[in-house]
Amino acid sequence: MNKLNVLLIEQDPNITSLENELKAIGFIYLKTQYDSTFLRLVKDIVPNIIIFNLDICSNTLFSDLKTLNQQSALPIIIFTRDSHVGTIELAIKADVCAFIVGDSEYKRLASIINVAMARFQHQQLLKAALEEACAKLEDRKLIDRAKAILIKTQNFTEDEAYHTLRKLAMDRNISLGEMAKNVLAMSELFK
């Protein structure tokens, strides 16, 4: 954990409280200000975690965080004075792991980072599970449509349609979902 590579984004580069805490804990960090090069910087240095210390969180920031989430998600901690409900909602939507209003929590930085990292891992697992479930659901829909086509064009029973689809998929060594896509494409050709 001591080798954690931290990107620290400070609104005011003269403020050193978080920096001092990171030094004290023994983390490797890079301190900078937030600007339009943020996403490129993250791509270049590949930090393990990003910590923001900002008075106000702009919409541009949340838009950048959303992009970052889609490209390569990272644990994000935000220290801020901005306690608007709208800002908090945006932070949650951007999958921010810890959103801390006020500056009295700096001393607990090590545990905040630990919790944020653990929450991030958990979020990633949930996301992966959700994506898998969505893909399965999508496959199921495709398979049902392909079965319906086979039932209509070949006068198959539902069972026969399913077994035909499964045999075709096995013969081609592809998934049922992929085979269903092929059946739908084939049927489109003759539509």
Place this chain on the structure above:
Amino acid sequence: MKTFIKVTEIWVPDKQRTHLEFGSGLYGGLVEFKAASEQQQFAYNEGLPGKAWAEGRPLVLKEFEQSYFKRTAAAKAVGLTCGIAIPVFSGDFLLAVVVFLCADDEHHAGAIEVWSNQRSSEQSLTVIDGYYGSLHHFEQISRDINVAKDQGLAGLAWAQGLPVLIDDISKADSFIRADDAEQAGITMGIGIPVSDSLSASYIMTFLSAKATPLAKRIQIWVPDLQGEQLICLEGYSKNPNELAQLFETTTVTKGVGALGRVWLTGMPVITGDHELDYNPELISLSSMLAIPVIEQGRLKAIVSFLF
């Protein structure tokens, strides 16, 4: 692996039936050429489609430069060098013109030929036009021979008035250029009667190698004995395709589905994903060109090329 047909188009008469306008096309990634083509119109005897309409027969244009081809600059920009136009007539009246555009590619083996008896009194066919790519020796042999009715791929298609498909052509007794085809790497061929006017008959032959198939699957559909439904007479692909075979067991009702529409209207159709590049390596079928074979105003068959 590549195919030498890069673009397939259907040109149809406009409302006044005096010009041909863009009907449909498969261009793969040639987006700019597609954009240039969609705006085009061809008068009777103008450009490749207009010329095929006026001549009343299939045409092969081997060089676009200094020719009647209208889209030379756009074609050159994307490497298209040769074109084949097949008019679809019902009697004297044009229904559509199918155009294939090809690129010079040293790695392909294949040929597209137009055979004719020139005069209706003649009982043998010769090659009057052809695109052979790099198969120069095979071209020379092909242009020197005559085939009688019922002889060879073109002669069989002429005699039967139906499309004829020969697999493993280099070993087929009925294919008189079998040895030469084997040397040229040609493995399959399809002969299609395209125009049977009072003055002459015209047969198109498409010859292709296993490595560079014309299409992933070719099907021949014909009306059943009662003329009530279309049935698939034959389906061919380099590798077995059980899914396509499954669909070939179905029958087609006039007016229903793409093939049913070809039967109803006599018009060729293109269906499926028009933007996708034809990749013979992928087993899935994503687009189809269906061409009717019409004799004396009646549908004799439909040839479908599945890509």
